[in-house]
Amino acid sequence: SQQGEEDPQALSIQEGENATMNCSYKTSINNLQWYRQNSGRGLVHLILIRSNEREKHSGRLRVTLDTSKKSSSLLITASRAADTASYFCATDWEYGNKLVFGAGTILRVKS
Amino acid sequence: KAGVTQTPRYLIKTRGQQVTLSCSPISGHRSVSWYQQTPGQGLQFLFEYFSETQRNKGNFPGRFSGRQFSNSRSEMNVSTLELGDSALYLCASSLEQGAADGYTFGSGTRLTVV
Numbered sequence: 001s002q003q004g005e006e007d008p009q010a011l012s013i014q015e016g017e018n019a020t021m022n023c024s025y026k027t028s029i030n031n032l033q034w035y036r037q038n039s040g041r042g043l044v045h046l047i048l049i050r051s052n053e054r055e056k057h058s059g060r061l062r063v064t065l066d067t068s069k070k071s072s073s074l075l076i077t078a079s080r081a082a083d084t085a086s087y088f089c090a091t092d093w094e095y096g097n098k099l100v101f102g103a104g105t106i107l108r109v110k111s
Numbered sequence: 112k113a114g115v116t117q118t119p120r121y122l123i124k125t126r127g128q129q130v131t132l133s134c135s136p137i138s139g140h141r142s143v144s145w146y147q148q149t150p151g152q153g154l155q156f157l158f159e160y161f162s163e164t165q166r167n168k169g170n171f172p173g174r175f176s177g178r179q180f181s182n183s184r185s186e187m188n189v190s191t192l193e194l195g196d197s198a199l200y201l202c203a204s205s206l207e208q209g210a211a212d213g214y215t216f217g218s219g220t221r222l223t224v225v
Binding site: 033035040041042043044045048088090098099100101102103104 | 115144146148153154155156159167169199201203212213214215216217218219221
């Protein structure tokens with residue numbers, strides 16, 4: 001089964017609002033990464049947070065990581081219609097070189 | 112610089128046939144990983160290759176295999192195709208094994224088995 005679980009499964013907001021997605025995982029990790037996927041195309045790497053980091057920013061993205069709770073959140077501020085996509089968290093498993101993906105959150109930003 | 116290139120983009124095969132998918136990583140990247148994405152199972156790791164050696168393998172049957180060439184290009188092969196193999200197959204490359212800075216994905220090959 002997938003290690004990461006994300007919520008909500010789907011999120012619909014108005015342009016300009018903030019979007020928050022949450023991810024939980026089960027095992028020890030090296031890092032946690034967030035990816036975006038548009039319409040069943042390839043994944044685009046958004047941001048990576050290492051296991052010894054608690055918060056990271058990149059443009060309109062803010063990621064937090066709580067290793068004690070095995071959870072992470074992705075905040076997209078001032079959302080745009082172009083942010084409409086599926087968002088996946090992925091953990092880089094501590095004992096192997098592979099990504100374990102969550103089920104994803106479908107974000108729809110209405111203009 | 113050129114991204115990760117996957118060919119072909121779309122493929123339709125008949126049950127029982129075999130298929131080979133190709134992935135050219137970013138120039139200089141030595142690690143190539145493959146993932147399968149289906150509506151039911153989501154994104155699942157298939158295998159990772161680094162310096163022509165398979166370093167890690169996911170929980171897939173032996174019908175799924177791959178290889179990496181000396182120029183880091185990779186191929187994956189699926190033999191005796193089943194309807195359930197219909198999926199988007201994604202290739203990801205990274206500079207080093209384990210991708211401490213994240214992976215770069217290709218646009219994928221959409222395989223339909225009929």
